[in-house]
Amino acid sequence: MAESFSPVGDLAKDAFAGIVTSLCFLNETTLLAGHGPWLKVYDISTNELLFSKEVLPNNRIHRIVLRKWP
Numbered sequence: 001m002a003e004s005f006s007p008v009g010d011l012a013k014d015a016f017a018g019i020v021t022s023l024c025f026l027n028e029t030t031l032l033a034g035h036g037p038w039l040k041v042y043d044i045s046t047n048e049l050l051f052s053k054e055v056l057p058n059n060r061i062h063r064i065v066l067r068k069w070p
Contacts, residue, residue, distance in 0.1 A: 024064035034061025 022034030029045040037059055041051040055061070 021060045021062055022064045032064050036060050
């Protein structure tokens with residue numbers, strides 16, 4: 001079987017089996033992911049999960065919007 005290439009590296013199964021409901025880049029290497037009720041922050045240059053927190057219990061994150069504060 002031919003070896004496959006993934007630009008994001010190896011993927012690992014997480015505890016939450018639901019779908020990714022939102023994605024947003026914070027900068028060139030930091031990706032924010034809404035994964036059901038969980039907000040997860042990844043460093044895509046190292047494939048490392050930097051942060052994970054359940055922010056909307058019993059709901060799903062449907063959109064991540066970044067804006068500058070005054």
